Amino acid sequence: MSDTSQITILQAINKALTDAMAEDDSVLVLGEEVADPEEGGIVGVTKGLSTRFGPHRVRSTPISEQAIIGAAIGASLAGFKPVAEIMLMNFTTVAMDMIVNHAAKLRFMSGGQTHVPIVIRTMTGAGFGTGGQHCDYLEAWFAHTAGIKVVAPSNAADAYGLMRSAIEDPDPVLFIENLPTYWTPSAAPQPGARVPLGKASVLSPGQDVTVIAYARMVQEAQAAVASLKAGGISAELIDLRSVAPWDRRTVLESVARTGRALVVHEAVTPFGVGAEISAVIHEELFSRLKAPVKRLGGAFCPVPFSKPLETAFAPRAADIEAAVRSLLAAA
Amino acid sequence: MTAPTITGVTPDAATQRDIYRRMALIKANDERARKVIRAGKLVLPYYSPRGQEVIPSALSVLLTNDDYICTIYRGIHDMLAKGVPLKDLWAELAGRVTGTCKGKGGPMHITHPKSGVMVTTGIVGSSMPIANGLAWASQIKGDGRVTVAYFGDGASNIGAFHESLNLAAVWKLPVVFVCQNNEWGEHTAYEKATSARQIADRAVGYAMPGARVDGNDPFAMYAAAKDAVDRARAGGGPTLIEAMTYRFHGHVLGDADAYMDKARKEAAVAADPVPRFRAHLIAEGIATEAELAEVEAAIEAELDEAVAHALASDYPTVEELACDVFAPEAVVGEAA
Numbered sequence: 001m002s003d004t005s006q007i008t009i010l011q012a013i014n015k016a017l018t019d020a021m022a023e024d025d026s027v028l029v030l031g032e033e034v035a036d037p038e039e040g041g042i043v044g045v046t047k048g049l050s051t052r053f054g055p056h057r058v059r060s061t062p063i064s065e066q067a068i069i070g071a072a073i074g075a076s077l078a079g080f081k082p083v084a085e086i087m088l089m090n091f092t093t094v095a096m097d098m099i100v101n102h103a104a105k106l107r108f109m110s111g112g113q114t115h116v117p118i119v120i121r122t123m124t125g126a127g128f129g130t131g132g133q134h135c136d137y138l139e140a141w142f143a144h145t146a147g148i149k150v151v152a153p154s155n156a157a158d159a160y161g162l163m164r165s166a167i168e169d170p171d172p173v174l175f176i177e178n179l180p181t182y183w184t185p186s187a188a189p190q191p192g193a194r195v196p197l198g199k200a201s202v203l204s205p206g207q208d209v210t211v212i213a214y215a216r217m218v219q220e221a222q223a224a225v226a227s228l229k230a231g232g233i234s235a236e237l238i239d240l241r242s243v244a245p246w247d248r249r250t251v252l253e254s255v256a257r258t259g260r261a262l263v264v265h266e267a268v269t270p271f272g273v274g275a276e277i278s279a280v281i282h283e284e285l286f287s288r289l290k291a292p293v294k295r296l297g298g299a300f301c302p303v304p305f306s307k308p309l310e311t312a313f314a315p316r317a318a319d320i321e322a323a324v325r326s327l328l329a330a331a
Numbered sequence: 332m333t334a335p336t337i338t339g340v341t342p343d344a345a346t347q348r349d350i351y352r353r354m355a356l357i358k359a360n361d362e363r364a365r366k367v368i369r370a371g372k373l374v375l376p377y378y379s380p381r382g383q384e385v386i387p388s389a390l391s392v393l394l395t396n397d398d399y400i401c402t403i404y405r406g407i408h409d410m411l412a413k414g415v416p417l418k419d420l421w422a423e424l425a426g427r428v429t430g431t432c433k434g435k436g437g438p439m440h441i442t443h444p445k446s447g448v449m450v451t452t453g454i455v456g457s458s459m460p461i462a463n464g465l466a467w468a469s470q471i472k473g474d475g476r477v478t479v480a481y482f483g484d485g486a487s488n489i490g491a492f493h494e495s496l497n498l499a500a501v502w503k504l505p506v507v508f509v510c511q512n513n514e515w516g517e518h519t520a521y522e523k524a525t526s527a528r529q530i531a532d533r534a535v536g537y538a539m540p541g542a543r544v545d546g547n548d549p550f551a552m553y554a555a556a557k558d559a560v561d562r563a564r565a566g567g568g569p570t571l572i573e574a575m576t577y578r579f580h581g582h583v584l585g586d587a588d589a590y591m592d593k594a595r596k597e598a599a600v601a602a603d604p605v606p607r608f609r610a611h612l613i614a615e616g617i618a619t620e621a622e623l624a625e626v627e628a629a630i631e632a633e634l635d636e637a638v639a640h641a642l643a644s645d646y647p648t649v650e651e652l653a654c655d656v657f658a659p660e661a662v663v664g665e666a667a
Contacts, residue, residue, distance in 0.1 A: 073461050113443070
């Protein structure tokens with residue numbers, strides 16, 4: 001990690017929050033343990049913010065998820081841009097009324113008189129042996145709700161740029177952080193650089209097949225794509241970055257060329273984001289497909305504790321590679 | 332109904348008349364709403380606030396348009412007392428594009444920031460967490476605004492109540508929690524659903540002042556509200572007010588209310604706070620019969636105009652389905 005042009009995703013999010021708060025007094029941070037006396041977050045994502053910006057703008061809260069999101073919503077109605085942390089994605093379930101019935105709907109239900117420019121940061125992801133209630137990917141629940149956006153970056157530059165955009169966005173954004181890859185270094189963002197919401201990134205161009213992934217699955221897919229390339233298969237890898245809205249243009253343009261698509265996510269497969277993307281690809285490109293779109297997701301079970309089971313739960317590079325090969329074999 | 336003797340807490344004559352005007356407006360509006368709905372001119376889920384007129388009327392005279400309220404589906408009295416214009420309100424009840432929310436919110440979601448009505452929620456208990464955030468904003472800005480969260484007795488049994496009171500107390504927020512205890516949570520009587528002898532007692536658990544008051548007595552309600560609003564404005568933190576009242580009608584219009592004890596209901600209706608306060612104002616020389624009749628006639632005329640305006644207004648066009656889901660410029664990447 002001596003390369004100073006590389007930083008971790010955790011550092012990138014911390015920097016994005018710091019820069020946003022320094023530039024705009026209306027940006028607030030709240031959540032369990034987010035202030036420095038409580039160590040700046042369970043893994044230190046918000047470290048330094050309360051010391052620099054003070055206890056009015058950076059507040060640790062009780063373990064009260066409804067109260068946290070409610071406070072963020074209320075402050076946003078009065079002109080602030082709160083960034084609320086719900087420590088783990090499974091804990092959003094305790095605040096679903098505030099997120100789904102209120103944050104997502106107030107703009108519409110008020111006929112546009114009010115809006116809720118909040119960011120809900122939450123971390124998740126299998127790999128740390130936390131079992132069935134601490135590491136689910138529940139993004140499809142939120143993507144299914146009109147009025148809220150969902151992003152899930154896979155690297156430091158995107159994490160920084162998406163956070164800056166999410167804070168400035170006039171509507172609620174759920175910002176999903178992958179816990180096991182927080183400390184993975186990647187190219188540092190340009191200070192102030194925004195990544196637009198709803199815009200995918202083509203990580204490697206290819207001709208034979210399109211692989212669509214986000215969050216940690218991008219890293220698995222990168223390994224798979226490299227291995228496939230060594231075997232003479234040219235896979236185009238798209239990092240979706242935003243789950244809702246998702247970049248239909250980039251995905252459809254790619255699949256129109258390759259004729260084959262694989263969608264990979266850590267969330268369970270049934271009724272997931274992959275189902276939506278697959279459906280749209282079929283609707284838009286049916287006659288140009290060389291094979292039916294494939295989906296890869298987590299096993300349809302709660303995330304298990306036992307290490308071999310946990311490792312087998314989410315797709316890995318080898319699974320992605322095998323799925324791509326089966327797509328090509330189907331042609 | 333006797334004016335309390337504590338100096339400076341009794342509303343002056345003009346304020347008493349103001350409280351009455353708001354009460355009379357709520358009563359007349361409710362009677363008109365039930366009539367219009369029963370006549371089949373409008374179709375909407377209607378949650379009558381009849382019997383609960385005093386609470387927001389005695390409180391709202393202490394507030395300005397800059398102060399915020401968050402209220403609930405049975406909240407039309409709270410909105411009217413706070414000053415939501417009748418024409419805009421009725422057009423919203425009618426689902427018309429001229430309504431407060433372009434007809435897209437409806438009776439359970441009326442929002443009118445110009446008069447400080449920031450959220451109306453259809454979810455029991457959910458006015459409170461959001462009220463805290465508005466109050467947090469005022470605390471940061473130091474703007475002296477107060478936020479009032481209205482809710483019913485049933486809502487004191489949901490988690491949001493407890494999370495919100497605790498956070499408000501820990502953060503010393505300028506918020507007033509006003510529980511309108513009308514003895515009924517939907518169809519369930521208070522004592523069958525609520526363990527506490529009185530909801531005001533629950534304030535003790537959150538180290539904030541809590542008071543049970545006769546919410547049908549404008550003097551008692553005003554005094555309690557003034558104490559709480561003054562405390563919030565002065566930076567003294569939140570208060571829980573349990574305002575005792577009674578719901579004259581069933582949970583929702585059309586509900587046969589067979590579960591409500593007839594004698595108890597008849598007694599409550601016989602003690603109707605609106606004519607009672609009216610008689611008091613005349614007896615005490617605060618207002619004359621003619622003056623109050625004039626106020627009431629003006630309200631009826633305003634209602635005539637509001638209902639006619641609502642019924643004559645256009646419905647929103649179907650394009651509104653795609654509008655206000657997100658900010659207009661925001662949907663990046665959706666268009667393929």
